[in-house]
Protein backbone atom coordinates (compact mmCIF):
# COMPACT_ATOMS: atom_id res chain seq x y z
CA UNK A 1 0.00 0.00 0.00
CA UNK A 2 1.33 3.39 -0.99
CA UNK A 3 1.04 6.12 1.66
CA UNK A 4 -0.01 9.41 0.08
CA UNK A 5 -0.59 11.43 3.24
CA UNK A 6 1.54 11.23 6.36
CA UNK A 7 1.00 13.56 9.33
CA UNK A 8 3.49 13.46 12.19
CA UNK A 9 2.74 15.06 15.55
CA UNK A 10 0.64 17.84 14.05
CA UNK A 11 -0.58 20.51 16.44
CA UNK A 12 -2.46 23.73 15.93
CA UNK A 13 -2.93 26.60 18.36
CA UNK A 14 -5.16 29.56 17.51
CA UNK A 15 -4.10 32.69 19.30
CA UNK A 16 -6.46 35.61 19.53
CA UNK A 17 -6.15 38.69 21.71
CA UNK A 18 -8.12 37.13 24.54
CA UNK A 19 -7.63 33.37 24.34
CA UNK A 20 -5.46 30.57 23.07
CA UNK A 21 -7.24 27.56 21.63
CA UNK A 22 -5.44 24.27 21.21
CA UNK A 23 -7.39 23.06 18.18
CA UNK A 24 -5.18 20.04 17.45
CA UNK A 25 -2.57 18.19 19.42
CA UNK A 26 -0.26 15.26 18.61
CA UNK A 27 -2.02 14.13 15.46
CA UNK A 28 -0.38 11.20 13.67
CA UNK A 29 -2.13 9.93 10.59
CA UNK A 30 -1.37 7.98 7.44
CA UNK A 31 -3.70 7.71 4.49
CA UNK A 32 -3.20 5.21 1.70
CA UNK A 33 -3.59 5.78 -2.00
CA UNK A 34 -7.18 5.21 -3.11
CA UNK A 35 -8.51 5.20 0.44
CA UNK A 36 -11.85 6.83 1.34
CA UNK A 37 -11.42 8.16 4.88
CA UNK A 38 -14.11 9.74 7.08
CA UNK A 39 -13.39 12.09 9.97
CA UNK A 40 -16.04 12.31 12.66
CA UNK A 41 -16.34 14.10 15.95
CA UNK A 42 -18.39 16.68 17.82
CA UNK A 43 -18.58 20.25 16.65
CA UNK A 44 -15.50 22.29 17.49
CA UNK A 45 -13.23 19.28 17.95
CA UNK A 46 -10.86 20.34 15.17
CA UNK A 47 -12.09 18.42 12.11
CA UNK A 48 -12.01 21.39 9.74
CA UNK A 49 -8.69 22.52 11.13
CA UNK A 50 -7.20 19.13 10.40
CA UNK A 51 -8.60 19.03 6.88
CA UNK A 52 -7.34 22.58 6.17
CA UNK A 53 -3.87 21.68 7.36
CA UNK A 54 -3.79 18.59 5.13
CA UNK A 55 -4.98 20.80 2.26
CA UNK A 56 -2.24 23.41 2.89
CA UNK A 57 -4.90 26.04 3.51
CA UNK A 58 -3.64 26.63 7.04
CA UNK A 59 -0.27 26.35 8.73
CA UNK A 60 0.20 23.85 11.56
CA UNK A 61 1.79 25.20 14.74
CA UNK A 62 4.00 22.12 14.91
CA UNK A 63 4.60 18.79 13.23
CA UNK A 64 5.24 17.52 9.73
CA UNK A 65 3.09 16.98 6.68
CA UNK A 66 4.25 14.69 3.88
CA UNK A 67 2.16 14.32 0.77
CA UNK A 68 3.49 11.78 -1.73
CA UNK A 69 6.58 11.63 0.42
CA UNK A 70 7.25 15.29 0.03
CA UNK A 71 7.80 17.46 3.11
CA UNK A 72 5.45 20.41 2.77
CA UNK A 73 5.72 22.53 5.91
CA UNK A 74 7.59 25.75 5.23
CA UNK A 75 7.26 25.66 1.45
CA UNK A 76 7.02 28.95 -0.39
CA UNK A 77 3.64 30.30 -1.41
CA UNK A 78 4.27 29.69 -5.09
CA UNK A 79 5.25 26.06 -4.55
CA UNK A 80 2.29 25.44 -2.24
CA UNK A 81 -0.09 27.01 -4.75
CA UNK A 82 1.27 24.76 -7.46
CA UNK A 83 1.03 21.71 -5.24
CA UNK A 84 -2.60 22.48 -4.40
CA UNK A 85 -3.37 23.10 -8.02
CA UNK A 86 -1.97 19.78 -9.24
CA UNK A 87 -2.78 17.40 -6.42
CA UNK A 88 -5.68 18.63 -4.31
CA UNK A 89 -9.36 19.24 -4.92
CA UNK A 90 -11.56 20.92 -2.31
CA UNK A 91 -15.27 20.54 -1.64
CA UNK A 92 -16.65 22.88 1.04
CA UNK A 93 -19.80 22.64 3.12
CA UNK A 94 -21.18 25.92 1.76
CA UNK A 95 -19.99 25.26 -1.82
CA UNK A 96 -17.94 28.50 -2.10
CA UNK A 97 -18.62 29.10 -5.75
CA UNK A 98 -17.59 32.55 -7.02
CA UNK A 99 -20.91 34.40 -7.33
CA UNK A 100 -19.82 36.67 -10.20
CA UNK A 101 -18.78 33.76 -12.45
CA UNK A 102 -21.14 31.41 -14.26
CA UNK A 103 -21.02 27.63 -13.82
CA UNK A 104 -18.44 26.82 -16.47
CA UNK A 105 -16.17 29.70 -15.48
CA UNK A 106 -16.31 28.54 -11.88
CA UNK A 107 -15.31 25.05 -12.93
CA UNK A 108 -12.43 26.44 -15.00
CA UNK A 109 -10.86 28.32 -12.07
CA UNK A 110 -8.26 25.63 -11.22
CA UNK A 111 -7.22 25.40 -14.87
CA UNK A 112 -6.55 29.14 -15.14
CA UNK A 113 -3.69 28.60 -12.71
CA UNK A 114 -2.15 25.75 -14.65
CA UNK A 115 0.24 26.08 -17.56
CA UNK A 116 -0.47 23.90 -20.58
CA UNK A 117 -3.86 22.76 -19.32
CA UNK A 118 -5.08 22.21 -22.88
CA UNK A 119 -8.60 23.13 -23.93
CA UNK A 120 -9.84 24.48 -20.59
CA UNK A 121 -13.45 24.89 -21.67
CA UNK A 122 -13.62 21.36 -23.00
CA UNK A 123 -12.13 19.94 -19.79
CA UNK A 124 -14.62 21.95 -17.72
CA UNK A 125 -17.52 20.68 -19.83
CA UNK A 126 -16.34 17.09 -19.34
CA UNK A 127 -16.15 17.60 -15.58
CA UNK A 128 -19.67 19.03 -15.60
CA UNK A 129 -20.87 16.06 -17.64
CA UNK A 130 -19.47 13.76 -14.99
CA UNK A 131 -21.57 15.45 -12.29
CA UNK A 132 -24.60 15.55 -14.60
CA UNK A 133 -24.76 19.32 -15.09
CA UNK A 134 -23.59 19.85 -18.66
CA UNK A 135 -26.89 21.62 -19.44
CA UNK A 136 -26.35 24.34 -16.82
CA UNK A 137 -23.04 25.85 -17.96
CA UNK A 138 -24.17 29.46 -18.28
CA UNK A 139 -26.18 29.64 -15.06
CA UNK A 140 -24.89 31.71 -12.18
CA UNK A 141 -24.49 30.17 -8.71
CA UNK A 142 -27.49 32.12 -7.40
CA UNK A 143 -29.66 30.32 -9.97
CA UNK A 144 -28.74 26.83 -8.72
CA UNK A 145 -30.23 24.59 -6.02
CA UNK A 146 -27.93 23.53 -3.19
CA UNK A 147 -27.45 20.08 -4.68
CA UNK A 148 -26.59 21.52 -8.08
CA UNK A 149 -24.19 24.02 -6.54
CA UNK A 150 -22.37 21.22 -4.69
CA UNK A 151 -22.13 19.17 -7.87
CA UNK A 152 -20.61 22.18 -9.64
CA UNK A 153 -18.17 22.45 -6.74
CA UNK A 154 -17.28 18.78 -7.19
CA UNK A 155 -16.75 19.35 -10.92
CA UNK A 156 -14.40 22.20 -10.00
CA UNK A 157 -12.57 19.95 -7.54
CA UNK A 158 -11.92 17.26 -10.15
CA UNK A 159 -11.41 19.30 -13.31
CA UNK A 160 -7.65 19.48 -12.81
CA UNK A 161 -7.52 15.72 -12.17
CA UNK A 162 -6.00 15.88 -8.64
CA UNK A 163 -5.41 12.58 -6.89
CA UNK A 164 -6.66 13.74 -3.48
CA UNK A 165 -10.10 15.19 -2.74
CA UNK A 166 -10.77 16.92 0.57
CA UNK A 167 -14.42 17.42 1.45
CA UNK A 168 -15.50 19.28 4.60
CA UNK A 169 -19.09 18.28 5.41
CA UNK A 170 -19.99 18.20 1.71
CA UNK A 171 -23.59 17.27 2.47
CA UNK A 172 -23.96 19.48 5.55
CA UNK A 173 -26.17 21.98 3.75
CA UNK A 174 -28.14 19.49 1.65
CA UNK A 175 -31.33 17.51 2.13
CA UNK A 176 -31.13 13.71 2.14
CA UNK A 177 -31.91 13.20 -1.56
CA UNK A 178 -29.29 15.67 -2.67
CA UNK A 179 -26.85 14.25 -0.10
CA UNK A 180 -27.32 10.83 -1.65
CA UNK A 181 -26.42 12.19 -5.12
CA UNK A 182 -23.29 13.86 -3.80
CA UNK A 183 -22.20 10.73 -1.94
CA UNK A 184 -22.68 8.61 -5.05
CA UNK A 185 -20.48 11.02 -6.97
CA UNK A 186 -17.76 10.82 -4.33
CA UNK A 187 -17.87 7.02 -4.29
CA UNK A 188 -17.64 7.00 -8.08
CA UNK A 189 -14.54 9.14 -7.90
CA UNK A 190 -13.08 6.89 -5.25
CA UNK A 191 -13.65 3.87 -7.49
CA UNK A 192 -11.67 5.68 -10.21
CA UNK A 193 -8.73 5.71 -7.80
CA UNK A 194 -8.99 9.06 -6.04
CA UNK A 195 -8.02 9.34 -2.41
CA UNK A 196 -10.82 11.05 -0.49
CA UNK A 197 -10.90 12.52 3.00
CA UNK A 198 -14.32 13.63 4.13
CA UNK A 199 -15.52 15.28 7.32
CA UNK A 200 -19.04 14.19 8.16
CA UNK A 201 -21.60 14.08 10.95
CA UNK A 202 -23.55 11.33 9.26
CA UNK A 203 -22.93 7.83 10.73
CA UNK A 204 -24.40 6.05 7.70
CA UNK A 205 -22.21 7.98 5.28
CA UNK A 206 -19.15 7.23 7.35
CA UNK A 207 -19.99 3.55 7.53
CA UNK A 208 -19.90 3.36 3.72
CA UNK A 209 -16.27 4.55 3.60
CA UNK A 210 -13.09 2.50 3.99
CA UNK A 211 -12.08 3.89 7.40
CA UNK A 212 -13.45 6.24 10.05
CA UNK A 213 -11.33 8.23 12.48
CA UNK A 214 -12.72 10.10 15.46
CA UNK A 215 -11.50 13.42 16.79
CA UNK A 216 -12.22 14.59 20.27
CA UNK A 217 -11.01 17.91 21.62
CA UNK A 218 -8.14 18.07 19.18
CA UNK A 219 -6.99 14.50 19.72
CA UNK A 220 -7.45 11.39 17.63
CA UNK A 221 -9.39 8.72 19.54
CA UNK A 222 -9.48 5.12 18.46
CA UNK B 223 -24.11 41.74 -7.82
CA UNK B 224 -26.18 44.84 -7.15
CA UNK B 225 -24.03 45.67 -4.15
CA UNK B 226 -21.03 45.30 -6.39
CA UNK B 227 -22.38 47.77 -8.95
CA UNK B 228 -23.36 50.22 -6.25
CA UNK B 229 -19.92 49.90 -4.77
CA UNK B 230 -18.27 50.54 -8.12
CA UNK B 231 -20.42 53.60 -8.72
CA UNK B 232 -19.67 55.09 -5.31
CA UNK B 233 -16.00 54.25 -5.61
CA UNK B 234 -15.73 55.87 -9.03
CA UNK B 235 -17.55 59.00 -7.84
CA UNK B 236 -15.37 59.26 -4.75
CA UNK B 237 -12.24 58.90 -6.84
CA UNK B 238 -13.58 61.41 -9.35
CA UNK B 239 -14.14 63.92 -6.55
CA UNK B 240 -10.62 63.48 -5.22
CA UNK B 241 -9.12 63.74 -8.68
CA UNK B 242 -11.27 66.73 -9.64
CA UNK B 243 -10.37 68.80 -6.58
CA UNK B 244 -6.68 67.99 -6.80
CA UNK B 245 -6.32 68.52 -10.53
CA UNK B 246 -8.20 71.80 -10.29
CA UNK B 247 -5.72 72.87 -7.64
CA UNK B 248 -2.83 71.71 -9.82
CA UNK B 249 -4.28 73.50 -12.83
CA UNK B 250 -4.64 76.77 -10.93
CA UNK B 251 -0.96 76.74 -10.04
CA UNK B 252 0.10 75.36 -13.37
CA UNK B 253 -1.45 78.36 -15.08
CA UNK B 254 0.27 80.70 -12.63
CA UNK B 255 3.71 79.16 -12.60
CA UNK B 256 4.45 76.87 -15.54
CA UNK B 257 5.96 78.05 -18.83
CA UNK B 258 2.87 78.19 -21.00
CA UNK B 259 1.84 80.13 -24.08
CA UNK B 260 2.98 82.81 -24.58
CA UNK B 261 5.01 83.04 -21.35
CA UNK B 262 7.54 80.35 -22.15
CA UNK B 263 10.36 82.22 -20.39
CA UNK B 264 8.74 82.21 -16.97
CA UNK B 265 11.55 80.31 -15.29
CA UNK B 266 13.99 83.08 -16.23
CA UNK B 267 11.67 86.08 -16.02
CA UNK B 268 12.23 88.91 -13.53
CA UNK B 269 10.04 91.94 -12.94
CA UNK B 270 10.98 95.46 -11.94
CA UNK B 271 7.80 97.43 -11.47
CA UNK B 272 8.64 99.89 -8.72
CA UNK B 273 11.34 102.28 -7.80
CA UNK B 274 11.71 103.77 -4.35
CA UNK B 275 12.70 107.43 -4.39
CA UNK B 276 12.83 110.56 -2.22
CA UNK B 277 14.94 112.99 -0.27
CA UNK B 278 18.10 111.56 1.18
CA UNK B 279 17.61 110.38 4.76
CA UNK B 280 13.84 110.78 4.76
CA UNK B 281 12.25 107.78 6.51
CA UNK B 282 9.31 107.30 4.20
CA UNK B 283 10.00 107.30 0.48
CA UNK B 284 7.77 107.37 -2.58
CA UNK B 285 7.20 104.21 -4.51
CA UNK B 286 6.72 104.95 -8.21
CA UNK B 287 7.03 103.24 -11.55
CA UNK B 288 10.37 103.29 -13.35
CA UNK B 289 10.86 105.57 -16.33
CA UNK B 290 11.61 104.71 -19.95
CA UNK B 291 14.93 106.63 -19.90
CA UNK B 292 16.08 104.38 -17.05
CA UNK B 293 15.44 101.43 -19.33
CA UNK B 294 17.00 103.02 -22.41
CA UNK B 295 20.09 104.48 -20.75
CA UNK B 296 20.85 101.94 -18.02
CA UNK B 297 18.86 98.72 -17.92
CA UNK B 298 19.32 97.80 -21.58
CA UNK B 299 23.06 97.76 -20.96
CA UNK B 300 22.94 95.14 -18.21
CA UNK B 301 25.18 92.17 -18.98
CA UNK B 302 23.15 89.62 -17.03
CA UNK B 303 19.88 90.23 -18.87
CA UNK B 304 19.35 88.74 -22.31
CA UNK B 305 16.00 90.48 -22.80
CA UNK B 306 14.88 93.81 -21.34
CA UNK B 307 11.39 94.96 -22.17
CA UNK B 308 9.53 98.10 -21.08
CA UNK B 309 5.80 98.12 -21.16
CA UNK B 310 2.77 99.98 -19.97
CA UNK B 311 -0.79 98.78 -19.98
CA UNK B 312 -3.58 100.99 -21.14
CA UNK B 313 -6.87 101.22 -19.38
CA UNK B 314 -10.24 102.34 -20.63
CA UNK B 315 -9.32 101.77 -24.26
CA UNK B 316 -11.94 101.28 -26.95
CA UNK B 317 -11.87 100.05 -30.52
CA UNK B 318 -14.46 101.57 -32.83
CA UNK B 319 -16.03 98.94 -35.04
CA UNK B 320 -16.13 99.88 -38.72
CA UNK B 321 -19.54 100.55 -40.33
CA UNK B 322 -21.15 100.50 -36.94
CA UNK B 323 -21.42 103.02 -34.13
CA UNK B 324 -20.55 100.40 -31.57
CA UNK B 325 -17.25 100.23 -29.76
CA UNK B 326 -15.67 97.50 -27.67
CA UNK B 327 -13.33 97.73 -24.74
CA UNK B 328 -9.94 96.15 -25.41
CA UNK B 329 -6.84 95.19 -23.45
CA UNK B 330 -3.94 97.29 -24.66
CA UNK B 331 -0.21 97.11 -24.09
CA UNK B 332 2.31 99.72 -25.24
CA UNK B 333 5.76 98.23 -25.46
CA UNK B 334 8.98 97.64 -27.43
CA UNK B 335 9.98 94.92 -29.93
CA UNK B 336 11.72 93.02 -27.10
CA UNK B 337 8.25 92.23 -25.76
CA UNK B 338 7.79 89.69 -28.55
CA UNK B 339 10.98 87.89 -27.58
CA UNK B 340 9.94 87.86 -23.95
CA UNK B 341 6.43 86.62 -24.75
CA UNK B 342 6.55 84.29 -27.72
CA UNK B 343 3.26 85.00 -29.43
CA UNK B 344 2.36 82.92 -32.49
CA UNK B 345 1.79 85.20 -35.45
CA UNK B 346 -0.92 83.85 -37.71
CA UNK B 347 0.03 86.46 -40.26
CA UNK B 348 2.28 89.47 -40.46
CA UNK B 349 4.85 90.17 -37.75
CA UNK B 350 5.48 92.27 -34.69
CA UNK B 351 6.28 95.95 -35.22
CA UNK B 352 9.95 96.51 -36.04
CA UNK B 353 12.71 98.42 -34.27
CA UNK B 354 12.45 101.12 -36.93
CA UNK B 355 8.70 101.42 -36.47
CA UNK B 356 9.32 101.63 -32.74
CA UNK B 357 11.98 104.32 -33.07
CA UNK B 358 9.80 106.28 -35.48
CA UNK B 359 6.68 106.09 -33.34
CA UNK B 360 4.78 104.65 -36.32
CA UNK B 361 1.05 104.18 -35.75
CA UNK B 362 1.01 100.44 -36.28
CA UNK B 363 0.27 97.49 -34.03
CA UNK B 364 -0.34 93.79 -33.66
CA UNK B 365 -3.82 92.57 -32.78
CA UNK B 366 -5.12 89.24 -31.54
CA UNK B 367 -7.03 86.85 -33.77
CA UNK B 368 -10.14 87.13 -31.61
CA UNK B 369 -10.12 90.91 -31.80
CA UNK B 370 -9.54 90.66 -35.56
CA UNK B 371 -12.72 88.60 -35.80
CA UNK B 372 -14.60 91.26 -33.85
CA UNK B 373 -13.30 94.15 -35.96
CA UNK B 374 -13.02 92.66 -39.43
CA UNK B 375 -15.19 89.55 -39.21
CA UNK B 376 -12.17 87.49 -40.26
CA UNK B 377 -8.67 86.83 -38.98
CA UNK B 378 -6.90 86.49 -42.33
CA UNK B 379 -5.82 89.04 -44.95
CA UNK B 380 -5.86 91.86 -42.44
CA UNK B 381 -2.23 92.94 -42.42
CA UNK B 382 -2.07 96.45 -43.85
CA UNK B 383 -5.69 97.28 -43.02
CA UNK B 384 -6.43 99.92 -40.40
CA UNK B 385 -8.49 99.98 -37.23
CA UNK B 386 -9.59 102.77 -34.96
CA UNK B 387 -8.44 102.76 -31.34
CA UNK B 388 -9.57 105.64 -29.16
CA UNK B 389 -10.47 107.49 -32.40
CA UNK B 390 -6.95 107.17 -33.77
CA UNK B 391 -6.21 105.09 -36.87
CA UNK B 392 -3.58 102.33 -36.61
CA UNK B 393 -2.28 100.01 -39.29
CA UNK B 394 -2.26 96.25 -38.54
CA UNK B 395 1.27 94.85 -38.76
CA UNK B 396 0.41 91.36 -37.59
CA UNK B 397 -2.21 89.06 -36.12
CA UNK B 398 -1.28 86.83 -33.19
CA UNK B 399 -3.06 84.00 -31.45
CA UNK B 400 -4.63 85.47 -28.32
CA UNK B 401 -3.35 84.40 -24.91
CA UNK B 402 -5.37 84.40 -21.72
CA UNK B 403 -6.32 87.00 -19.12
CA UNK B 404 -5.23 84.36 -16.64
CA UNK B 405 -1.68 85.32 -17.67
CA UNK B 406 -2.03 89.09 -17.19
CA UNK B 407 1.66 89.90 -17.69
CA UNK B 408 1.52 88.97 -21.33
CA UNK B 409 -2.15 89.34 -22.10
CA UNK B 410 -3.22 91.97 -24.60
CA UNK B 411 -5.50 92.21 -27.59
CA UNK B 412 -3.72 95.21 -29.06
CA UNK B 413 0.07 95.65 -28.82
CA UNK B 414 1.41 99.04 -29.94
CA UNK B 415 4.87 100.64 -29.93
CA UNK B 416 5.39 102.44 -26.63
CA UNK B 417 6.60 105.39 -28.69
CA UNK B 418 3.11 106.01 -30.09
CA UNK B 419 2.36 107.53 -26.69
CA UNK B 420 3.72 111.10 -26.74
CA UNK B 421 4.63 111.03 -23.07
CA UNK B 422 6.43 107.71 -23.22
CA UNK B 423 9.85 109.03 -22.11
CA UNK B 424 8.71 111.63 -19.63
CA UNK B 425 10.41 111.65 -16.21
CA UNK B 426 8.87 113.44 -13.24
CA UNK B 427 11.89 112.82 -11.14
CA UNK B 428 15.10 111.01 -12.07
CA UNK B 429 14.31 107.37 -13.03
CA UNK B 430 10.64 107.88 -12.20
CA UNK B 431 8.12 107.48 -14.97
CA UNK B 432 5.32 105.22 -16.12
CA UNK B 433 6.65 101.90 -17.38
CA UNK B 434 7.10 98.47 -15.97
CA UNK B 435 10.22 96.48 -16.82
CA UNK B 436 10.62 92.78 -17.45
CA UNK B 437 13.91 90.91 -17.84
CA UNK B 438 14.93 87.53 -19.03
CA UNK B 439 18.08 86.46 -17.25
CA UNK B 440 19.99 83.28 -16.53
CA UNK B 441 21.30 84.72 -13.29
CA UNK B 442 18.88 86.52 -11.00
CA UNK B 443 21.55 87.28 -8.41
CA UNK B 444 23.88 88.97 -10.88
CA UNK B 445 20.92 90.89 -12.27
CA UNK B 446 20.01 92.18 -8.83
CA UNK B 447 23.62 93.25 -8.20
CA UNK B 448 23.82 95.08 -11.49
CA UNK B 449 20.54 96.87 -10.86
CA UNK B 450 21.59 97.91 -7.35
CA UNK B 451 24.87 99.16 -8.76
CA UNK B 452 22.89 101.61 -10.93
CA UNK B 453 21.18 102.99 -7.81
CA UNK B 454 24.47 103.17 -5.88
CA UNK B 455 26.17 105.12 -8.65
CA UNK B 456 23.25 107.50 -8.94
CA UNK B 457 22.97 108.06 -5.20
CA UNK B 458 26.67 108.76 -4.72
CA UNK B 459 26.56 111.54 -7.30
CA UNK B 460 23.36 113.11 -5.95
CA UNK B 461 23.69 114.89 -2.61
CA UNK B 462 20.02 115.28 -1.67
CA UNK B 463 17.96 112.72 -3.66
CA UNK B 464 18.15 108.96 -3.66
CA UNK B 465 16.57 105.96 -5.35
CA UNK B 466 16.41 102.28 -4.49
CA UNK B 467 15.10 99.12 -6.06
CA UNK B 468 13.71 97.40 -2.95
CA UNK B 469 13.87 93.64 -3.51
CA UNK B 470 13.49 94.07 -7.26
CA UNK B 471 13.82 92.64 -9.85
CA UNK B 472 11.64 89.87 -8.52
CA UNK B 473 11.45 86.42 -10.13
CA UNK B 474 8.22 85.17 -11.62
CA UNK B 475 7.65 82.56 -8.95
CA UNK B 476 8.11 85.07 -6.12
CA UNK B 477 5.84 87.47 -7.95
CA UNK B 478 3.07 84.88 -8.18
CA UNK B 479 2.76 84.70 -4.43
CA UNK B 480 3.70 88.29 -3.62
CA UNK B 481 2.19 91.13 -5.57
CA UNK B 482 2.86 93.66 -2.76
CA UNK B 483 5.54 96.29 -2.89
CA UNK B 484 7.41 96.11 0.40
CA UNK B 485 9.39 93.17 1.52
CA UNK B 486 7.93 93.43 5.03
CA UNK B 487 4.54 92.56 3.58
CA UNK B 488 5.96 89.48 1.96
CA UNK B 489 4.66 86.03 2.53
CA UNK B 490 7.62 83.66 2.42
CA UNK B 491 7.16 81.11 -0.32
CA UNK B 492 7.74 78.30 2.12
CA UNK B 493 4.69 79.28 4.14
CA UNK B 494 2.62 79.58 0.97
CA UNK B 495 3.69 76.12 -0.08
CA UNK B 496 2.93 74.82 3.40
CA UNK B 497 -0.54 76.34 3.34
CA UNK B 498 -1.23 74.93 -0.08
CA UNK B 499 -0.02 71.47 0.82
CA UNK B 500 -2.38 71.61 3.77
CA UNK B 501 -5.33 72.50 1.55
CA UNK B 502 -4.32 69.74 -0.82
CA UNK B 503 -4.11 67.23 1.97
CA UNK B 504 -7.62 68.08 3.15
CA UNK B 505 -8.90 67.93 -0.42
CA UNK B 506 -7.39 64.47 -0.74
CA UNK B 507 -8.01 63.18 2.72
CA UNK B 508 -11.78 63.49 2.79
CA UNK B 509 -12.38 61.39 -0.30
CA UNK B 510 -9.50 59.07 0.56
CA UNK B 511 -11.08 58.29 3.94
CA UNK B 512 -14.36 57.54 2.25
CA UNK B 513 -12.63 55.36 -0.26
CA UNK B 514 -10.65 53.37 2.25
CA UNK B 515 -13.85 52.67 4.19
CA UNK B 516 -15.47 51.48 1.01
CA UNK B 517 -12.50 49.41 0.04
CA UNK B 518 -12.27 47.57 3.31
CA UNK B 519 -15.92 46.59 3.10
CA UNK B 520 -15.34 45.47 -0.44
CA UNK B 521 -12.21 43.57 0.49
CA UNK B 522 -14.42 41.56 2.82
CA UNK B 523 -16.69 40.83 -0.10
CA UNK B 524 -13.82 39.85 -2.33
CA UNK B 525 -11.83 38.04 0.31
CA UNK B 526 -13.78 34.85 -0.16
CA UNK B 527 -13.10 34.82 -3.89
CA UNK B 528 -9.42 35.38 -3.21
CA UNK B 529 -9.39 32.46 -0.79
CA UNK B 530 -11.16 30.18 -3.26
CA UNK B 531 -8.75 31.08 -6.03
CA UNK B 532 -5.78 30.50 -3.76
CA UNK B 533 -7.06 27.09 -2.68
CA UNK B 534 -7.29 26.02 -6.31
CA UNK B 535 -3.79 27.12 -7.19
CA UNK B 536 -3.69 30.92 -7.47
CA UNK B 537 -0.51 32.40 -6.01
CA UNK B 538 -0.41 35.51 -3.84
CA UNK B 539 1.27 37.39 -6.63
CA UNK B 540 -1.36 36.42 -9.20
CA UNK B 541 -4.17 37.49 -6.89
CA UNK B 542 -2.48 40.72 -5.96
CA UNK B 543 -2.19 41.45 -9.66
CA UNK B 544 -5.85 40.62 -10.22
CA UNK B 545 -7.05 42.86 -7.40
CA UNK B 546 -4.85 45.74 -8.52
CA UNK B 547 -5.92 45.52 -12.14
CA UNK B 548 -9.60 45.32 -11.32
CA UNK B 549 -9.27 48.24 -9.00
CA UNK B 550 -7.17 50.22 -11.44
CA UNK B 551 -9.99 50.01 -13.97
CA UNK B 552 -12.28 51.62 -11.38
CA UNK B 553 -9.69 54.18 -10.33
CA UNK B 554 -8.92 55.20 -13.90
CA UNK B 555 -12.63 55.52 -14.63
CA UNK B 556 -12.85 57.80 -11.61
CA UNK B 557 -9.86 59.74 -12.88
CA UNK B 558 -11.38 60.29 -16.30
CA UNK B 559 -14.68 61.34 -14.72
CA UNK B 560 -12.76 63.70 -12.43
CA UNK B 561 -11.03 65.34 -15.38
CA UNK B 562 -14.34 65.73 -17.19
CA UNK B 563 -15.79 67.38 -14.07
CA UNK B 564 -12.86 69.80 -13.91
CA UNK B 565 -13.23 70.71 -17.58
CA UNK B 566 -16.96 71.21 -17.29
CA UNK B 567 -16.55 73.41 -14.21
CA UNK B 568 -13.72 75.48 -15.69
CA UNK B 569 -15.55 75.92 -18.98
CA UNK B 570 -18.92 76.70 -17.46
CA UNK B 571 -17.35 79.28 -15.16
CA UNK B 572 -15.50 80.77 -18.16
CA UNK B 573 -12.25 80.30 -16.31
CA UNK B 574 -13.40 82.14 -13.15
CA UNK B 575 -12.78 78.96 -11.20
CA UNK B 576 -9.07 79.29 -11.89
CA UNK B 577 -8.93 82.52 -9.87
CA UNK B 578 -10.44 80.70 -6.88
CA UNK B 579 -7.34 80.99 -4.72
CA UNK B 580 -6.49 84.61 -5.58
CA UNK B 581 -6.64 86.77 -2.49
CA UNK B 582 -7.25 90.09 -4.23
CA UNK B 583 -10.20 89.10 -6.31
CA UNK B 584 -10.68 92.59 -7.65
CA UNK B 585 -10.58 91.19 -11.14
CA UNK B 586 -13.35 92.60 -13.28
CA UNK B 587 -12.77 90.08 -16.07
CA UNK B 588 -15.91 87.98 -16.34
CA UNK B 589 -14.96 85.63 -19.12
CA UNK B 590 -11.39 84.42 -19.49
CA UNK B 591 -10.00 83.28 -22.79
CA UNK B 592 -9.07 79.62 -22.27
CA UNK B 593 -6.27 78.58 -24.58
CA UNK B 594 -5.66 74.92 -25.45
CA UNK B 595 -2.45 75.20 -23.42
CA UNK B 596 -4.57 75.83 -20.34
CA UNK B 597 -7.39 73.39 -21.03
CA UNK B 598 -5.17 70.49 -22.06
CA UNK B 599 -2.28 71.21 -19.75
CA UNK B 600 -0.11 68.10 -19.52
CA UNK B 601 0.34 68.82 -15.83
CA UNK B 602 -3.26 67.99 -15.05
CA UNK B 603 -3.07 64.69 -16.89
CA UNK B 604 0.11 63.84 -15.05
CA UNK B 605 -1.32 64.85 -11.68
CA UNK B 606 -4.52 62.96 -12.36
CA UNK B 607 -2.66 59.85 -13.41
CA UNK B 608 -0.22 59.90 -10.50
CA UNK B 609 -3.11 60.40 -8.15
CA UNK B 610 -4.90 57.41 -9.64
CA UNK B 611 -1.84 55.30 -9.02
CA UNK B 612 -1.47 56.53 -5.44
CA UNK B 613 -5.17 56.06 -4.66
CA UNK B 614 -5.03 52.63 -6.20
CA UNK B 615 -2.06 51.61 -4.12
CA UNK B 616 -3.60 52.97 -0.94
CA UNK B 617 -7.05 51.60 -1.54
CA UNK B 618 -6.21 48.23 -3.09
CA UNK B 619 -2.59 47.24 -2.75
CA UNK B 620 -2.36 47.82 0.98
CA UNK B 621 -5.54 45.97 2.04
CA UNK B 622 -4.92 43.21 -0.51
CA UNK B 623 -1.39 42.73 0.75
CA UNK B 624 -2.53 42.44 4.35
CA UNK B 625 -5.26 40.00 3.49
CA UNK B 626 -2.98 37.86 1.35
CA UNK B 627 -0.46 37.48 4.13
CA UNK B 628 -2.97 35.45 6.12
CA UNK B 629 -3.45 31.70 5.60
CA UNK B 630 -5.75 30.79 2.72
CA UNK B 631 -8.52 29.54 4.96
CA UNK B 632 -8.98 32.89 6.66
CA UNK B 633 -9.57 34.45 3.23
CA UNK B 634 -12.33 31.97 2.47
CA UNK B 635 -14.23 32.26 5.74
Ligand SMILES: Nc1ncnc2c1ncn2[C@@H]1O[C@H](COP(=O)(O)OP(=O)(O)O)[C@@H](O)[C@H]1O
Pocket residue numbers: 014015016021022023041042043044045046047048049050
Ligand atom coordinates in the same frame (compact mmCIF):
# COMPACT_ATOMS: atom_id res chain seq x y z
N1 LIG C 1 -9.55 31.16 12.94
C1 LIG C 1 -9.73 30.72 14.20
N2 LIG C 1 -9.35 31.50 15.24
C2 LIG C 1 -9.50 31.07 16.50
N3 LIG C 1 -10.01 29.90 16.82
C3 LIG C 1 -10.44 29.07 15.84
C4 LIG C 1 -10.31 29.44 14.49
N4 LIG C 1 -10.79 28.43 13.72
C5 LIG C 1 -11.20 27.47 14.59
N5 LIG C 1 -10.99 27.85 15.85
C6 LIG C 1 -11.26 27.05 17.04
O1 LIG C 1 -10.60 25.82 16.91
C7 LIG C 1 -11.42 24.76 17.35
C8 LIG C 1 -11.62 23.75 16.23
O2 LIG C 1 -12.39 24.33 15.19
P1 LIG C 1 -12.82 23.55 13.91
O3 LIG C 1 -11.65 22.86 13.33
O4 LIG C 1 -13.55 24.50 12.99
O5 LIG C 1 -13.85 22.49 14.47
P2 LIG C 1 -14.88 21.57 13.71
O6 LIG C 1 -14.67 21.71 12.26
O7 LIG C 1 -14.58 20.22 14.22
O8 LIG C 1 -16.23 21.99 14.13
C9 LIG C 1 -12.71 25.38 17.83
O9 LIG C 1 -12.63 25.55 19.24
C10 LIG C 1 -12.74 26.72 17.15
O10 LIG C 1 -13.40 27.67 17.95
Ligand SMILES: [Mg+2]
Pocket residue numbers: 047048049
Ligand atom coordinates in the same frame (compact mmCIF):
# COMPACT_ATOMS: atom_id res chain seq x y z
MG1 LIG D 1 -15.99 22.30 10.67
